[in-house]
Amino acid sequence: xxxxxxxxxxxxxxxxxxxxxxxxxxxxxxxxxxxxxxxxxxxxxxxxxxxxxxxxxxxxxxxxxxxxxxxxxxxxxxxxxxxxxxxxxxxxxxxxxxxxxxx
Numbered sequence: 001x002x003x004x005x006x007x008x009x010x011x012x013x014x015x016x017x018x019x020x021x022x023x024x025x026x027x028x029x030x031x032x033x034x035x036x037x038x039x040x041x042x043x044x045x046x047x048x049x050x051x052x053x054x055x056x057x058x059x060x061x062x063x064x065x066x067x068x069x070x071x072x073x074x075x076x077x078x079x080x081x082x083x084x085x086x087x088x089x090x091x092x093x094x095x096x097x098x099x100x101x102x103x
Contacts, residue, residue, distance in 0.1 A: 017063075027052075
């Protein structure tokens, strides 16, 4: 397998991983809540808690994308099911976190 075939198969999961890690680190380290919420939304109740938990969730979604990239080489159906389940779990956990720390 050459590099071109690798990126054809795993390019989207790698891109998703990079974007999630970027925003996760931006939340955890710089505590830039506006990066994920937008500039014109109401301020959150607890910026530090929102940043810490939100950053962890986004980095976890990035890890799910990385796992999907690895699963694509084994079984495409398993990779799609895995990312769908992880996205639903991420959505539920994000909603709980937003209810707890959000506006």
